[in-house]
Amino acid sequence: MNSPAAATLASSAPPDRAVTETVDLKALQAEIDLNAPIAELDRDLVGLTPVKQRIREIAAFLLVARARKEVGLTSDPPTLHMAFTGNPGTGKTTVALRMASILHRLGYVRKGHLVSVTRDDLVGQFIGHTAPKTKEVLKRAMGGVLFIDEAYYLHRPENEKDYGQEAIEILLQVMENQREDLVVILAGYRERIERFFVSNPGFRSRIAHHIDFPDYDAGELLAIAEVLTAQSEYRLSPAARDAMIDYIERRRQQSSFANARSIRNALDRARLRQAMRLCAASGVASREALQTIEAEDIRASRVFTT
Amino acid sequence: MRVTQGTFSFLPELSDSQIAAQVEYCLRQEWAVSVEFTDDIHPRNTYWEMWGMPMFDLRDAAGVMAEVRACREANPNTYVRVGAFDSTRGWETVRLSFLVQRPAQEPGFRLDRLEGEGRTIRYRLSAYGIDRPPGQRYDVSGGPAPDGQR
Numbered sequence: 177m178n179s180p181a182a183a184t185l186a187s188s189a190p191p192d193r194a195v196t197e198t199v200d201l202k203a204l205q206a207e208i209d210l211n212a213p214i215a216e217l218d219r220d221l222v223g224l225t226p227v228k229q230r231i232r233e234i235a236a237f238l239l240v241a242r243a244r245k246e247v248g249l250t251s252d253p254p255t256l257h258m259a260f261t262g263n264p265g266t267g268k269t270t271v272a273l274r275m276a277s278i279l280h281r282l283g284y285v286r287k288g289h290l291v292s293v294t295r296d297d298l299v300g301q302f303i304g305h306t307a308p309k310t311k312e313v314l315k316r317a318m319g320g321v322l323f324i325d326e327a328y329y330l331h332r333p334e335n336e337k338d339y340g341q342e343a344i345e346i347l348l349q350v351m352e353n354q355r356e357d358l359v360v361i362l363a364g365y366r367e368r369i370e371r372f373f374v375s376n377p378g379f380r381s382r383i384a385h386h387i388d389f390p391d392y393d394a395g396e397l398l399a400i401a402e403v404l405t406a407q408s409e410y411r412l413s414p415a416a417r418d419a420m421i422d423y424i425e426r427r428r429q430q431s432s433f434a435n436a437r438s439i440r441n442a443l444d445r446a447r448l449r450q451a452m453r454l455c456a457a458s459g460v461a462s463r464e465a466l467q468t469i470e471a472e473d474i475r476a477s478r479v480f481t482t
Numbered sequence: 483m484r485v486t487q488g489t490f491s492f493l494p495e496l497s498d499s500q501i502a503a504q505v506e507y508c509l510r511q512e513w514a515v516s517v518e519f520t521d522d523i524h525p526r527n528t529y530w531e532m533w534g535m536p537m538f539d540l541r542d543a544a545g546v547m548a549e550v551r552a553c554r555e556a557n558p559n560t561y562v563r564v565g566a567f568d569s570t571r572g573w574e575t576v577r578l579s580f581l582v583q584r585p586a587q588e589p590g591f592r593l594d595r596l597e598g599e600g601r602t603i604r605y606r607l608s609a610y611g612i613d614r615p616p617g618q619r620y621d622v623s624g625g626p627a628p629d630g631q632r
Contacts, residue, residue, distance in 0.1 A: 315540055315545025316539050316541070318540070318543075319542025320541060354548075357544040
């Protein structure tokens with residue numbers, strides 16, 4: 177940081193990526209059109225404020241890393257492996273998918289595809305099966321993002337001979353040596369990921385970004401319900417909207433509640449009931465009727481009877 | 483004698499980044515890329531050793547390049563080639579194949595003449611390297627080849 181260009185850059189790159197006076201960064205931003213994917217993320221995903229904030233930071237960091245490269249400062253390839261922790265249905269997979277395309281636009285990964293795997297895809301059935309299997313998955317993920325859902329299942333502490341450890345070792349090696357070829361994202365429940373990291377310290381040190389996905393509050397869940405209905409060209413009648421609010425309130429108390437996923441399932445079932453209702457009522461159904469989910473479609477749910 | 487088999491064999495050796503660019507092309511065409519090696523370089527030898535399975539569903543050349551490097555490391559002083567198989571109906575064949583490693587010294591081929599009935603001459607081509615056992619055929623550090631041709 178002793179050349180004048182570097183000083184300008186350093187002082188003009190606030191983390192919120194406000195428009196700066198520096199020509200370099202502005203031009204870069206325009207060139208890679210960073211705002212579009214982030215705006216998309218803001219628009220399409222409800223809530224998740226800390227996650228979005230973190231993605232902005234990463235995007236800004238990559239931008240600065242690129243600018244540093246252009247003015248000839250050393251920049252090690254940044255480590256972008258991430259861990260997404262959070263309860264079921266909080267949008268980990270969805271964000272991982274977006275992440276792949278954001279990193280692609282930033283020029284950090286070359287192809288921008290997402291390979292989503294679980295333990296079964298990495299760990300083999302017999303001796304000598306695991307290494308080729310894991311390597312094949314890694315090869316497929318090169319140039320993109322490898323998303324390992326429920327990563328803690330790779331490690332089975334109760335069984336010393338488990339082949340999961342072999343997969344972990346290969347993963348760690350590639351995560352360290354081929355950082356520019358792929359980004360690994362681990363996902364799972366918070367406590368179990370924590371425990372997994374304790375028993376595999378290599379992972380914790382190789383993962384730079386731990387992103388925690390908070391649960392949605394009632395208002396966000398309602399917003400999600402509305403986005404989902406709009407996406408499939410349905411809409412909630414005002415009474416149905418009230419029913420949905422009640423539904424969310426009751427559903428959240430249940431132990432099997434899985435955030436956005438529960439809402440999506442509830443809407444799927446409401447659509448079935450709506451279809452039944454329309455078929456039962458003889459006569460012609462208007463375009464309006466075909467679109468609208470009524471309160472009774474939602475209130476018929478088991479959640480209201482128990 | 484420089485062996486000229488496969489595509490690009492009359493060009494100077496491809497660098498790793500040039501190989502990666504060719505592999506990228508193959509992957510864009512949705513061909514399955516494979517790595518093979520041999521120390522029996524007879525032109526009619528189609529049965530090279532496979533270095534692992536052909537790689538399907540790849541999106542990026544990095545995976546192939548890692549295999550190429552691993553194969554070179556495990557089999558120095560052999561011929562290594564990259565092949566790209568097109569599974570499209572009607573093609574179903576290798577569309578591109580090129581050498582990515584050759585031994586430091588290539589002694590070339592010997593032409594044998596066999597005299598048959600009625601002064602017929604039959605010809606046989608064999609690589610000098612083949613006179614040594616597999617694994618030592620192109621090993622320059624070893625002693626002279628049995629026929630003293632090196």
